[in-house]
Amino acid sequence: MMSVGAPKGLPSSGQKPITEMIHPLSAVEEPLSPAPEVTVSAGGDKDTGLTNGTPVETSSPASVSSLFNRLQLDDDLDGDASTETKDLFVTVDDPKKHVSTMETYITYRVSTKTTRVEFDLPEYCVRRRYQDFDWLRLKLEDSQPTHLIPPLPEKFVMKGVVDRFSEEFVETRMKALDKFVKRVADHPVLSFNPHFNSFLTAKDLNKRQGLALLTKVGESVKYVAGGYKLRARPAEYASMGDYLDTFSGKLGTMDRIAQRIVKEQSEYLTELREYGTVYSSWASAEEELQRPLEGVAGSVSTCCRALEDLSENISQDFLPVLREYVLYIESMKNVLRKRDQCQAEYEGRLEAAVLRRQEDRTPIPAEVEKCQDKVECFNADLKADWERWQRNKRQDFKQILTGMADKNISYYEKCQSAWESLITVLQDKQTEDKTSETN
Amino acid sequence: MMADSGTDCGSTEEVAVIGNTDISSTEAENNLRNTMVEKGASLLKKLEMNVSEAEKRTGKNSVNMQETYTVYLIETRPADSGSDGSTPVPDMLWRRYSEFELLRTYLLVTYPFVIIPPLPEKRAEFVWHKLSADNLDPDFVERRRVGLENFLLRVASHPLLSNDKIFFLFLTDEKGWRDAVLETGFQDKVDSRLKSLSASFRVKNPDKRFTALKQYSDELNAAISQLLRIRARVADRLYGVYKVHGNYGRVFSEWSAIEKEMGDGLQSAGHHMDTYAASIDDILEEEEHYADQLKEYLFYTEAVRSVCRKHELIQYELESAALDLTYKKQQREELATGTVRVFSLKGMTSKLFGQESQEQREQKLTLLEQDIKEGEELLKEKNQECHEFVQSAWKDIERFKEQKDRDLREALISYAIMQISMCKKGIQVWSNAKECFSKM
Numbered sequence: 001m002m003s004v005g006a007p008k009g010l011p012s013s014g015q016k017p018i019t020e021m022i023h024p025l026s027a028v029e030e031p032l033s034p035a036p037e038v039t040v041s042a043g044g045d046k047d048t049g050l051t052n053g054t055p056v057e058t059s060s061p062a063s064v065s066s067l068f069n070r071l072q073l074d075d076d077l078d079g080d081a082s083t084e085t086k087d088l089f090v091t092v093d094d095p096k097k098h099v100s101t102m103e104t105y106i107t108y109r110v111s112t113k114t115t116r117v118e119f120d121l122p123e124y125c126v127r128r129r130y131q132d133f134d135w136l137r138l139k140l141e142d143s144q145p146t147h148l149i150p151p152l153p154e155k156f157v158m159k160g161v162v163d164r165f166s167e168e169f170v171e172t173r174m175k176a177l178d179k180f181v182k183r184v185a186d187h188p189v190l191s192f193n194p195h196f197n198s199f200l201t202a203k204d205l206n207k208r209q210g211l212a213l214l215t216k217v218g219e220s221v222k223y224v225a226g227g228y229k230l231r232a233r234p235a236e237y238a239s240m241g242d243y244l245d246t247f248s249g250k251l252g253t254m255d256r257i258a259q260r261i262v263k264e265q266s267e268y269l270t271e272l273r274e275y276g277t278v279y280s281s282w283a284s285a286e287e288e289l290q291r292p293l294e295g296v297a298g299s300v301s302t303c304c305r306a307l308e309d310l311s312e313n314i315s316q317d318f319l320p321v322l323r324e325y326v327l328y329i330e331s332m333k334n335v336l337r338k339r340d341q342c343q344a345e346y347e348g349r350l351e352a353a354v355l356r357r358q359e360d361r362t363p364i365p366a367e368v369e370k371c372q373d374k375v376e377c378f379n380a381d382l383k384a385d386w387e388r389w390q391r392n393k394r395q396d397f398k399q400i401l402t403g404m405a406d407k408n409i410s411y412y413e414k415c416q417s418a419w420e421s422l423i424t425v426l427q428d429k430q431t432e433d434k435t436s437e438t439n
Numbered sequence: 440m441m442a443d444s445g446t447d448c449g450s451t452e453e454v455a456v457i458g459n460t461d462i463s464s465t466e467a468e469n470n471l472r473n474t475m476v477e478k479g480a481s482l483l484k485k486l487e488m489n490v491s492e493a494e495k496r497t498g499k500n501s502v503n504m505q506e507t508y509t510v511y512l513i514e515t516r517p518a519d520s521g522s523d524g525s526t527p528v529p530d531m532l533w534r535r536y537s538e539f540e541l542l543r544t545y546l547l548v549t550y551p552f553v554i555i556p557p558l559p560e561k562r563a564e565f566v567w568h569k570l571s572a573d574n575l576d577p578d579f580v581e582r583r584r585v586g587l588e589n590f591l592l593r594v595a596s597h598p599l600l601s602n603d604k605i606f607f608l609f610l611t612d613e614k615g616w617r618d619a620v621l622e623t624g625f626q627d628k629v630d631s632r633l634k635s636l637s638a639s640f641r642v643k644n645p646d647k648r649f650t651a652l653k654q655y656s657d658e659l660n661a662a663i664s665q666l667l668r669i670r671a672r673v674a675d676r677l678y679g680v681y682k683v684h685g686n687y688g689r690v691f692s693e694w695s696a697i698e699k700e701m702g703d704g705l706q707s708a709g710h711h712m713d714t715y716a717a718s719i720d721d722i723l724e725e726e727e728h729y730a731d732q733l734k735e736y737l738f739y740t741e742a743v744r745s746v747c748r749k750h751e752l753i754q755y756e757l758e759s760a761a762l763d764l765t766y767k768k769q770q771r772e773e774l775a776t777g778t779v780r781v782f783s784l785k786g787m788t789s790k791l792f793g794q795e796s797q798e799q800r801e802q803k804l805t806l807l808e809q810d811i812k813e814g815e816e817l818l819k820e821k822n823q824e825c826h827e828f829v830q831s832a833w834k835d836i837e838r839f840k841e842q843k844d845r846d847l848r849e850a851l852i853s854y855a856i857m858q859i860s861m862c863k864k865g866i867q868v869w870s871n872a873k874e875c876f877s878k879m
Contacts, residue, residue, distance in 0.1 A: 243697055250694040257686045264683055268676035275669045282662035285655060288844040292851050299855070394701055398879045401708070405873035409866050416862035419855045426852050 089113040090185045090200065092178035095170045096127075105129050106165070108174055110181065112200045118192060124201050130155070132205050133177055139195035140184070146342075146381040147190060148335050148389055150183035151327030152176070153320070172320050179324070183392070189381070228344035240386060241336055248329045255322045258314055265311045269304060276300035295422045302418035310411040314404070321400045325393065332389065335382060342378050346371035482601035483592065487529075488515045488610060490588035493580045494533070509580055510535045511587055515610050532613035536561070539587060542609050545620050546600060547742075548628040551749040552832035553600065554839045556593035557738030559586025565667040565730065567674035567723070578724070582731055589735065598838075635752040636745060642754050646829070652836065653747040660740040663733050670730060674723050685716030704879035711872040718868070722861050729857065732850040736843060743839070746832055753828050757821040764814040771807050774800060 094109040112124040133152055140149045153176035163169060184190045199205065233241070276297045283293035349368050356362045492512040500506045516529040539558055546555045563579050573579065591610070594600045605623065608616045691709030695702040 246697050247694070250690055250697075253690045253693075254687070257683060257690065260683050260686075261680065264676065264679040268673065268680055271669060271673045271676050275666075275673050278662065278666045278669055282659075282666065285658040285662060289847055292848055296851055296854070299858075394879065397701070398876060401876040401879070402873055405869045405876060408869040409873070412862040412865035412869070416859055416866070419858045419862070423852060423855050423859075426848060426855070 086186070087115045088185045088191055090181045092174060092181055095174050097165060104165070106170055108177060110200060118197060119201065121201075126200065126203070128199070128205070130173070130177070132199065133180065135205065136184075136195060136199045137180075140190060140193060143193060143195060144190060145338055146335070146378040147187070148328075148332050148382070148385040149190070150180050151324055151331055152180055153324070154327075168316065172316055176320060176324060187385075187388070228341065228348040230340045230344035231347065233340060237336055237339065237382075241333065244329050244333055244336075248326060251322050251326050251329070255319060255326075258319055258322070262311050262314050265307060269307050269311070272300060272304050272307070276304065292426050295425055299415075299418040299422045303415045306411045306414040306418075310407055313407045318400055318404055321396060325396070328389070332386075335385075339375075339378050339382055342371075343375050346375045482607075483518075483595045485518050486515055486595070486610075487518050488513065488588075488591055488595060490514075490584050490591065493584045495575070496535075507575065508535055509575070509583075511584055513591070513610060530611060532611070534609075534613075536583070536587075538609075538617075539590065541617075541620065542606065543590075544629060545605055545623065545625045546594070546603070547745070548625045548632055549603070549605075549623070550599060551632070552746060552828050553597070553835050554739065554742045554746055555600075556590050556597070557735060557742060558590055559583045559731070560734060560738070565671050565734075567671040567678070578727075582727060586731060586735070599835075632749075636748050638752075640751075640755050642751055643758055644754075646750065646754065648833070649747050649750050653744060656740045656743040656747065660737060660744075663737040663740070667730060667733055667737070670726075674726065678719055678723060681719035682716050684712050688713035688716065701879045704875045704877075707878075708872045708875035711868050711875065715865070715868045715872075718864055722857075722864070725857055726854075729850060729854045732846070732853075736847065739839075739843070743836075746836070750825075750828060750832060753821070753825050757818075757825045760814065760818045760821045764811065764818050767807060767811050767814055771804065771811060774804050774807065 089112070091111045092108050093111070095106050096108075098105055098107060107127040107129045110124075110126050110128050112119070114122060130152075134155060137149055137152055140147075153173050184193075184196055190196065279293050279297035279300065283290045283297065286293060346368070349371055350364075353362075353364045353368050357364060490511050491514050493509050494512070495507060496510050497505060497507050510533040512531055512533055514529040514531050536558075543555060543558055546553075559582070563573075563576075594606055600606060605616070605620050608619050612619070688709040691705045691712065695705035695709065698705060
């Protein structure tokens with residue numbers, strides 16, 4: 001039940017609502033109930049249930065209150081979810097290849113440790129393939145449309161260009177999948193999603209997957225239909241959009257730079273290898289100089305190996321994160337669009353309802369209030385997710401950039417030590433000669 | 440300038456060898472110079488010399504056309520300082536590259552059994568793309584100045600060459616030198632030397648040592664050429680790697696503009712990326728010094744080769760003289776005994792058309808005896824010449840081998856030092872960047 005009263009302005013959304021609503025986050029008056037609540041009157045609620053009747057959480061009090069709790073705690077901390085509140089740990093590892101008559105595919109082990117009551121057992125261990133992660137993501141997007149869902153690594157890879165079963169590819173993909181589940185697990189709302197629960201615990205996901213197709217069709221229709229146009233995107237969301245566009249551009253640029261570096265390093269490596277062999281072949285023509293020349297060849301060789309490691313790191317650790325954030329940005333832009341739609345719908349309905357009331361005193365239907373509720377919840381969720389995303393982004397980029405610096409330092413350290421040990425050898429011989437001469 | 444030899448046995452105490460890695464290339468140069476004084480001969484111990492400056496001049500050349508060329512200032516001064524302890528004023532004169540070439544040609548011809556030190560290259564070769572191949576480019580001129588100085592020091596430290604009068608005049612008499620060198624008449628020998636270098640003849644009993652030396656010289660030449668070629672390609676690629684990082688500088692700066700907390704860290708990190716990208720220019724410029732050291736020995740191989748060729752020529756002449764003598768002796772025998780052992784047209788015709796008269800035969804015999812006597816003298820001469828040549832040449836070759844091993848080892852050490860310096864710079868820059876990132 002929702003109370004109706006005098007209009008209450010919400011500074012953040014910049015709207016002028018006609019009906020007052022209790023801000024979902026300001027006070028929790030409804031009794032907490034674990035079951036999804038959105039019970040509505042018989043009039044037109046096609047949009048809040050699946051075609052098979054399973055209710056969908058949009059902003060159930062349970063999730064709201066826990067969101068409230070989480071937000072309070074998160075505000076105090078600088079950075080990601082503190083270990084104090086963390087009670088769900090998920091890891092993706094152990095890739096295995098499966099060969100059947102129909103297809104070949106990879107599965108990953110998904111291990112869960114938790115103290116949450118929503119889980120029957122404290123530990124779980126299941127095997128999932130990419131399809132399953134994809135299913136999960138779709139379910140999350142559909143069931144939590146007001147939230148930013150973390151991205152998955154690219155689904156399709158060009159056959160013949162990329163080897164889907166190469167160690168490198170599987171390793172990179174697995175790391176991205178691990179990041180994905182960790183992000184979901186760390187999210188105060190998404191982590192409680194029952195689909196996520198199924199994903200982590202169910203022995204056999206296959207049955208549930210059938211629903212995905214139906215859901216997908218049903219839900220995507222929801223936001224396309226209506227055709228409401230937003231008149232003005234509130235400033236704060238507009239600036240979010242601008243930021244995302246610019247940031248996406250910078251990421252693209254960095255991706256290109258990193259790829260170019262890898263290419264230049266590869267070409268340098270090719271020449272360097274040949275360079276080393278020339279010293280070796282020269283050494284074979286010399287007597288006194290044989291050892292020094294072989295020494296140089298050896299040092300060059302060490303540098304080559306160090307360079308290989310550096311390039312590999314860029315490809316495997318740096319570039320994937322850049323690409324992941326590009327996908328993340330797309331996701332976020334999507335959520336912003338949905339928010340706009342939601343607001344547009346509310347404003348549209350409100351306008352129509354107001355006109356009606358002016359004409360024939362028809363009261364504002366409950367639907368409209370529900371719309372306002374939706375918008376405000378959406379805004380709150382989005383803002384919370386935006387903050388979280390900004391924090392994570394800062395952490396992630398701090399990490400990969402620091403990592404890049406570390407790898408470069410390590411590369412130069414390896415090279416330096418290779419040349420220093422050569423000098424020791426060369427100079428020892430010199431002092432040997434000198435002492436024998438003066439004697 | 441002539442510091443005490445820094446490479447004495449004090450360095451046996453150097454356990455912390457890493458300390459030596461801070462040695463700069465100028466110090467390495469001094470080490471080389473000091474070694475030359477130690478090992479070298481009279482002149483360098485008495486006379487200090489250096490090529491201190493280079494200047495552009497314009498003038499008319501031999502075909503009366505305007506040309507721009509560079510002259511180099513040679514300074515000389517007695518090694519001992521003046522009685523009052525002051526440094527005496529140096530003597531100075533200007534020389535251009537072609538004069539150095541003339542001096543070298545004179546030395547080549549006059550001392551064919553000596554491995555004559557090479558001049559720096561006439562035109563820039565083995566250039567990596569950013570470096571100018573222009574002869575008037577200041578960096579090239581500078582490196583050439585160093586090379587010319589090196590040449591003079593090498594000649595001045597050679598036991599034989601340093602005592603050469605013409606060399607002394609080259610250093611001290613700006614105007615009169617040219618006449619003096621032409622007066623020696625060395626130019627007559629130039630043609631024959633060129634002929635000997637290009638001629639193809641086969642020696643029947645080649646001296647194994649010289650054969651081995653020629654082969655080694657060819658191998659060294661091939662190895663160093665290849666090395667210089669690939670080094671230039673490596674330099675090109677390395678340049679590319681460093682410069683691309685400069686793009687990070689720009690994008691970090693742009694990105695920092697849209698960030699709040701991350702902005703400062705990104706901006707400063709961007710500056711470090713720019714520094715990194717810029718650092719490669721100096722690094723590669725310094726590496727040219729290493730390339731020059733290798734080039735000197737590349738050109739040295741040509742000098743070695745020409746000594747081997749000269750020996751071959753002498754050997755060939757010796758063998759020819761011996762062969763000629765043998766043939767004449769056989770002829771005498773034939774004439775004396777009337778038997779034809781060796782087929783000859785004369786022999787055949789006399790058989791066909793009748794014997795010569797006794798008188799004619801005795802005339803021929805006398806002439807032949809004369810020939811044989813001359814031939815024996817010639818053979819003796821040639822033998823002597825060959826023997827002396829081999830002795831002197833081999834002495835110089837041994838000296839050269841030691842010098843080569845020493846110098847190239849030094850070159851490798853200084854190359855390793857350069858690499859270490861480059862690594863240290865890299866670590867510094869990335870550590871700075873890392874600090875900026877951690878403050879993001």
